[in-house]
Amino acid sequence: MNYSFEYIDIILLAMIAGFIVLRLRGILGKRTGFEGKMSPQFDNIIKKSQTDNKVKTKENFDEEAQREFLKGAKIAYETIITDFSDQDNKITSSKPLLSENIYSQFKTALVERSKRGHFAEITFIGINSAKIKEHNKIGTILKVTVDFVAEVITCIKDKEKKIVSGDPEKIKKIYDTWIFSRDTKSSNPNWLLVDTLT
Numbered sequence: 001m002n003y004s005f006e007y008i009d010i011i012l013l014a015m016i017a018g019f020i021v022l023r024l025r026g027i028l029g030k031r032t033g034f035e036g037k038m039s040p041q042f043d044n045i046i047k048k049s050q051t052d053n054k055v056k057t058k059e060n061f062d063e064e065a066q067r068e069f070l071k072g073a074k075i076a077y078e079t080i081i082t083d084f085s086d087q088d089n090k091i092t093s094s095k096p097l098l099s100e101n102i103y104s105q106f107k108t109a110l111v112e113r114s115k116r117g118h119f120a121e122i123t124f125i126g127i128n129s130a131k132i133k134e135h136n137k138i139g140t141i142l143k144v145t146v147d148f149v150a151e152v153i154t155c156i157k158d159k160e161k162k163i164v165s166g167d168p169e170k171i172k173k174i175y176d177t178w179i180f181s182r183d184t185k186s187s188n189p190n191w192l193l194v195d196t197l198t
Contacts, residue, residue: 061142066132072191073146073180074130080193081152084110085122099181099194117159125151125171133177140185143194148176 061069076097083094084106091098091106098106113119128149135144151173155166166172177197182190 061135061137061144066135069144069180069191070130070132070146073144073178074127076180076191076193077127077130077148077150077176077178078124081150082122082124085120085154096190097193099192102193102195113156118156118164120154120156121166121168123153125153128173137184140183141181142184143179143181144191145177145179145197148174148178150174150176 076094080094080097083091091103091110095103128151129147130149131147133145133147135142137143151171153168153171155168156164158164178193179195179197180191181194182188182192
């Protein structure tokens with residue numbers, strides 16, 4: 001019988017110990033890996049490394065970044081070109097893609113066209129090629145120059161819908177050099193058209 005009581009005591013102690021361990025885990029949580037307090041110096045190194053990585057990701061204009069940029073540049077190019085075919089002679093969908101200076105220039109051109117009673121009909125066929133000519137960075141501003149070759153059908157008509165210039169039946173090849181820009185420190189990922197070269 002003495003042996004039976006000893007076994008019961010051992011079992012009870014084990015159950016109590018198990019209960020205490022489970023309670024402690026519930027209160028303190030499960031430890032995974034090193035959880036000690038880092039020294040301030042080491043903590044600063046980690047934070048600086050994370051910050052540097054974010055900056056490099058934003059500022060690094062490598063081949064992959066260039067490919068992604070060109071995808072967006074092609075969409076921007078088509079959007080801006082076709083925006084000039086609106087018969088209300090207003091810049092609508094392409095406004096967020098334009099710098100203040102370019103927007104002002106385009107708006108002036110549309111106002112003058114409207115005063116003459118003209119409007120443009122533009123059918124965008126497609127982009128034959130879009131190549132980065134150069135890219136440079138001054139401070140935090142990154143500028144990228146792109147050569148576009150595209151095909152469109154375009155003509156200018158008057159109020160009576162008579163053709164003033166162009167040909168509504170002929171595909172025309174156009175060559176444009178545009179400069180896009182963005183602030184690499186900005187949280188806004190959008191590029192703006194800042195200049196057009198002829």
